[in-house]
Amino acid sequence: xxxxxxxxxxxxxxxxxxxxxxxxxxxxxxxxxxIHTISLTGDVITIQxxxxxxxxGSITRFRVIDTSGAIWDDQPDSISKPAxxxxxVTFKYTLRRV
Numbered sequence: 001x002x003x004x005x006x007x008x009x010x011x012x013x014x015x016x017x018x019x020x021x022x023x024x025x026x027x028x029x030x031x032x033x034x035i036h037t038i039s040l041t042g043d044v045i046t047i048q049x050x051x052x053x054x055x056x057g058s059i060t061r062f063r064v065i066d067t068s069g070a071i072w073d074d075q076p077d078s079i080s081k082p083a084x085x086x087x088x089v090t091f092k093y094t095l096r097r098v
Contacts, residue, residue, distance in 0.1 A: 002097065003097055005097075008095075008097045011095060012040055012043070012045060012095050013040070015045055015093065015095060016038060016040050016045050017067075018066045018067055018072070019035065019038065019047055019064055019065075019066055019067070019072060020035075020065050020066055020067045020069075021033065021034055021035060021065050022034075022035065022047075022049045022062060022063060022064050022065060022089070023061075023062070023063045023065060024049075024051070024059055024061065024062050024063070024089075025059065025060045025061040026055065026057050026058070026059050027057040027058055028060075031055075033049045033050075033051065033089075034049070035047060035048070035049060036048045036049050036050040036088070043094050043095055043096050044092055044093070044094050045092070045093045045094075045095065046090060046091070046092050047064060047090070047091045047092075047093075048088055048089065048090050048091075049062070049088070049089040049090075050086060050087070050088050050089075051081065051086060051087040051089070052086045053083050053084060053085060053086055054083070055081060055083075055087070056081055056082055056083035057080075057081060058078075058079070058080055058081075059077060059078075059079040059080075059081055059087075060076065060077060060078060061074070061075065061076050061077060062075045062077055062089055062091075063075070064091055073091055075091075
């Protein structure tokens with residue numbers, strides 16, 4: 001028996017509600033960042049974080065943290081962020097019924 005449409009929707013809602021915040025590593029130091037937006041469109045959950053122009057330096061990692069404090073996603077990166085621009089960081093997850 002396959003998962004129902006209602007069950008599939010509950011799984012997507014559950015995932016969306018499990019994500020708490022993000023972190024980034026700037027010049028070797030880890031900093032928290034709040035979720036800027038989180039949306040659910042079809043089967044795609046999109047989480048966005050925004051770093052404003054007060055943040056500048058070498059960013060080497062972005063993480064998504066769940067409500068229990070565990071690392072949900074861990075993405076190494078290499079960005080030299082200037083103080084003159086903001087930065088929008090996006091994570092997308094697709095949860096499909098197959």
